[in-house]
Ligand code: HDD
Ligand code: HEM
């Protein structure tokens with residue numbers, strides 16, 4: 001594996017991690033809003049309990065993505081920076097409002113209602129803007145003269161909306177499956193049923209929008225569709241993972257107290273599904289970072305910097321992994337946090 | 346290939362980016378300074394076993410958690426805006442000085458993970474685990490400040506690469522990281538942030554003590570907070586001033602234009618005077634209305650009165666920094682000196698009065714010290730960044746070469762300024778409202794030690 005490929009794989013990995021974490025984070029905000037007025041089962045409260053300690057960590061992954069791109073592919077910054085000025089700035093503004101509200105509502109109850117709406121609405125808008133980056137990278141939306149984004153074209157092209165539909169349904173699907181699992185971990189059966197139902201409804205939708213997207217990509221970027229079709233077997237594997245995971249939502253439990261479904265198995269398989277599909281998408285996108293001007297190999301950084309960056313990753317991860325483990329134990333595993341007894345006192 | 350950029354767009358880009366940083370730095374500095382104070386309070390508790398200290402730690406953490414909600418997204422804004430507004434600069438950053446940016450992320454993770462743990466899981470942690478968490482939060486914040494400063498220091502004193510035929514070659518990332526001004530700048534940023542965290546608390550504690558109708562218990566609590574923060578603030582402001590002097594000597598060696606502009610100094614000379622106040626008359630090329638201390642600039646710059654200090658006349662006019670940096674520099678140094686004097690004074694008075702309350706005039710003097718300290722941070726940073734003009738990378742890349750070719754930046758400027766104003770007001774309201782609804786008296790009443798179990802999670 002040469003340096004370019006190694007670097008782009010790392011960037012791909014971070015995109016993938018952020019896509020999953022971001023989906024769950026923004027999706028939880030959306031579900032928190034949808035279920036904010038339900039007393040029974042507290043599905044909304046459950047979503048918000050998950051969000052409180054995690055959004056900061058999720059946000060660091062977004063920054064990690066940006067910094068990794070700059071460090072490994074400095075030559076791409078000019079093109080990408082010019083093209084993303086508008087969507088990037090909008091994401092920043094929305095993200096700032098969302099994060100501030102997230103921290104504020106924790107301190108002042110008066111904002112609770114407002115927060116839930118802000119967090120829900122931005123939970124749809126931010127991912128939409130982020131997803132719109134993908135069609136931009138496939139070419140055709142950047143004005144070759146000025147280097148700036150053709151905003152009008154971007155927002156009138158069916159391709160963009162296909163990506164959006166796919167991105168949003170995936171986000172809601174993934175977050176619903178995750179929250180179903182989180183609810184089960186918290187022994188909260190009513191919420192479990194709510195989120196399982198969402199997942200069951202959204203599953204097929206994600207599949208349909210995925211096919212639709214591949215279909216419309218051909219309009220703007222025939223090169224990409226051509227290459228996507230060559231990755232067919234990865235997509236088949238991905239669909240297989242989805243099907244098994246989807247079935248797992250219907251498997252009966254031996255424990256009669258519990259409603260049907262194995263959310264943990266389902267969620268893990270859905271992650272595998274998305275890993276396979278985005279791996280295939282990434283492979284099809286090679287060798288371009290931004291079609292047609294930037295390829296991986298013509299934008300990768302110098303070897304010396306590359307080496308040191310890799311060293312820093314090694315050391316950084318070694319230090320952080322115990323931290324992540326502790327975090328997981330305290331907020332995703334510990335019953336005292338998941339289902340506090342003295343709730344509402 | 347380079348298209349001609351209208352000057353206005355460049356000015357807007359600079360103003361937009363400068364405002365974003367000026368906004369971020371308020372929260373970022375407190376994000377370095379407050380965790381440090383929280384750590385100090387937790388440690389003092391382990392020594393004295395006085396339960397007021399963990400209560401302080403808890404209430405400051407609350408404030409920090411609110412600030413964090415703005416610090417993190419505003420940091421995300423600057424990080425992304427760097428690439429959006431200065432893409433040509435970031436191309437070079439990626440090749441030469443990417444390392445501190447990358448390592449900084451690990452510091453962010455450390456801080457974000459353990460901040461969540463410290464805030465949301467405090468009631469499930471042992472005392473030792475709590476102190477370790479807050480230590481890691483403080484470590485993460487301090488490390489991120491040091492690392493980002495490495496990047497800024499490199500912009501001032503770039504090393505670790507060669508340029509041949511417009512291409513960057515022979516990159517030595519570690520040399521770039523450990524550039525000549527890194528050590529002095531990083532230390533200066535760190536101690537000035539600790540100092541600011543301490544004075545922010547001192548100012549608030551003084552304000553509380555001035556307000557009447559408090560139980561003895563409450564005023565005892567505020568007094569402890571005041572004394573502790575004055576101790577930390579006093580030591581740190583001494584360190585800041587000493588170390589700022591070292592930073593000035595680095596300017597003398599590596600960025601003579603900036604030093605000259607800081608002093609409004611035009612004629613190259615030995616026995617150069619230190620100028621306090623005054624404004625530059627660009628026509629006459631001299632500083633008018635300043636108090637001058639003969640020989641002092643030479644002495645401060647190089648420890649000798651006969652050191653030759655270069656004046657602005659030595660350099661082509663197109664490479665001059667803006668003249669207002671002289672005022673900014675004065676402001677920073679004035680604030681540093683004032684806060685040193687003030688903390689010494691307050692300590693002497695406290696020492697002599699023993700148990701008696703501090704006099705009101707002294708408390709009034711202390712109230713604005715937190716704001717002043719933040720003002721020092723702002724003026725110091727704008728001094729560094731504007732004093733580097735017209736260069737983004739000193740003597741390598743001009744700001745006009747770094748800026749994006751995108752047009753229509755005015756709209757973004759308006760949007761972001763609006764956002765910052767909104768958040769400043771929002772943060773102030775939330776702070777007030779939270780501490781109103783959770784007065785100290787209530788914290789004393791609930792559990793005696795103010796550390797009600799379960800309270801953490803239901804807020
Ligand atoms: C509370 C804040 C504060 C205070 C009281 C001081 N400083 Fe400072 N100063 C900073 C906060 C700061 C800063 C914001 O942290 C800067 C901006 C960039 C940097 O590296 O540190 C800075 C930069 C800075 C620089 C520029 C370094 C460069 O551009 O490379 C010099 C020469 C000094 N300082 C010198 C001093 C002196 C002689 C002080 C005497 C008391 C002083 N500072 C007090
Ligand atoms: C020199 C001045 C700066 C200092 C001292 C500083 C320090 C900090 C600190 C302590 C935080 C954590 C927030 C908190 O705990 O309150 C933070 C957040 C952040 N800063 Fe700054 N920063 C500075 C300038 C910058 C610049 C120029 C950038 C752009 C590259 C930047 C990027 C960020 C980012 C991305 C975050 C958010 C990290 C997260 O998601 O957790 N900072 N900064």
Ligand code: HEM
Nearest residue numbers: 359363366367370493496497726727730731734736737744
């Ligand atoms: C956080 C405190 C900081 C403040 C308040 C600040 C302030 C400013 C201001 C006012 C400008 C505009 C200068 C002018 O055009 O006159 C500027 C420019 C700039 N600053 Fe800083 N700065 C800070 C920290 C940093 C750091 C840590 C970095 C390094 C990563 C940085 C990188 C830049 C860049 C790239 C520009 C634009 C190019 C240029 O004008 O040189 N700044 N900053």
